[in-house]
Amino acid sequence: MNSWSKSDVAHMQRAIEIGYLGEGFVAPNPMVGCVIVAEDGRIIGEGWHERFGEAHAEVNAHRSVQREDLQLLSKSTWYVTLEPCNHVGKTPACTALIEDIKPKRLVIGVLDSNPDVIGGGSNRLKHAGILVESGCLMDQIRWQNRRFFCNATMRRSYVVLKWAQSRDGFMDPRAAAERTYGSGGRPITSPDAAPLSHQWRSQEMGILIGVETALVDEPALTVRYGNGKSPQPIVIDPNGRLPKSHPLLMRPDSKQTIRVTTGTGLATENTCFWNPEEGLQLLMERLWQQHEISSLLVEGGSSTLKHFLQESVWDELKVWTAPQDLKRGLEAPIWPDSAVAPPYATNFGSAGSDRWSWGVHHRLGNE
Numbered sequence: 187m188n189s190w191s192k193s194d195v196a197h198m199q200r201a202i203e204i205g206y207l208g209e210g211f212v213a214p215n216p217m218v219g220c221v222i223v224a225e226d227g228r229i230i231g232e233g234w235h236e237r238f239g240e241a242h243a244e245v246n247a248h249r250s251v252q253r254e255d256l257q258l259l260s261k262s263t264w265y266v267t268l269e270p271c272n273h274v275g276k277t278p279a280c281t282a283l284i285e286d287i288k289p290k291r292l293v294i295g296v297l298d299s300n301p302d303v304i305g306g307g308s309n310r311l312k313h314a315g316i317l318v319e320s321g322c323l324m325d326q327i328r329w330q331n332r333r334f335f336c337n338a339t340m341r342r343s344y345v346v347l348k349w350a351q352s353r354d355g356f357m358d359p360r361a362a363a364e365r366t367y368g369s370g371g372r373p374i375t376s377p378d379a380a381p382l383s384h385q386w387r388s389q390e391m392g393i394l395i396g397v398e399t400a401l402v403d404e405p406a407l408t409v410r411y412g413n414g415k416s417p418q419p420i421v422i423d424p425n426g427r428l429p430k431s432h433p434l435l436m437r438p439d440s441k442q443t444i445r446v447t448t449g450t451g452l453a454t455e456n457t458c459f460w461n462p463e464e465g466l467q468l469l470m471e472r473l474w475q476q477h478e479i480s481s482l483l484v485e486g487g488s489s490t491l492k493h494f495l496q497e498s499v500w501d502e503l504k505v506w507t508a509p510q511d512l513k514r515g516l517e518a519p520i521w522p523d524s525a526v527a528p529p530y531a532t533n534f535g536s537a538g539s540d541r542w543s544w545g546v547h548h549r550l551g552n553e
């Protein structure tokens with residue numbers, strides 16, 4: 187085990203922090219930050235992966251170095267949250283850039299999880315004569331990129347379940363049978379809760395609902411607060427009940443809804459074939475492997491959420507609780523015993539009179 191100096195930790199912490207600026211924009215890529223530090227301890231370059239398909243953190247950090255500081259690069263230390271890539275993808279390999287510059291030292295947070303390339307980038311740079319060390323703030327970086335690591339190791343979409351409930355545990359004052367199609371949603375929370383709810387949407391790549399919720403609430407599922415991206419809408423509609431005129435199928439933006447429907451054959455861009463008997467685990471594998479949805483927010487309804495909980499196919503829970511009692515209506519799911527507080531974050535808060543709780547599956551919690 188390496189023991190890291192205070193300055194190593196502080197610089198890697200900074201790299202993590204700037205990596206978060208790409209949140210919601212880089213998926214299915216991981217968030218990555220890079221900090222370049224001169225021999226005298228001064229930060230001379232910083233960069234992060236800003237958008238999917240665009241330059242990597244190392245390239246952006248290198249570009250940010252002022253002309254007069256370029257001569258300091260050969261004795262610099264580079265802090266990168268993830269192992270530099272060693273393959274030419276949408277952009278040239280970052281290892282080639284670092285090899286050219288040949289800084290004195292490279293500190294990597296987490297090595298690439300892809301078994302085919304693990305250590306490939308760092309070994310190449312060691313051979314080039316650079317002092318390479320890895321594992322600095324590893325757990326924190328794994329948490330930052332939990333969606334990416336779920337995709338890489340479990341080969342499925344990362345799942346965040348979200349709902350809002352009254353203090354006494356109902357999601358809608360109307361029972362299931364009273365919820366007529368097109369009657370609209372009845373928000374339990376106040377408008378104060380909306381900005382954070384929309385931020386949660388912008389953090390995931392997809393947003394999934396069941397067909398009942400689509401037909402009753404006719405939700406837009408877009409991000410209307412802040413500057414985050416709207417996620418890709420996905421509707422589980424096994425029997426094809428969603429009419430062509432449904433608002434989710436007539437969106438003005440390019441985000442055409444993916445319909446999950448029974449049947450066989452090859453998936454198309456907007457169709458995913460799946461039978462409920464196959465289980466949600468398989469659906470999450472298909473949404474990742476065939477549609478590259480790295481993470482999704484499940485926003486209901488009650489029965490869809492309960493299926494995810496029963497089949498234990500979830501990674502996080504985000505739940506609003508409003509202060510009023512409804513005494514009747516559609517029952518909310520029960521917060522499972524297997525949920526624990528998230529690491530490196532607070533697990534509760536409030537907006538106006540509504541409170542939120544955040545839990546993660548125990549496999550993601552603190553040891």
Ligand SMILES: [Zn+2]
Binds near residue numbers: 270280281
């Ligand atoms: Zn790269």
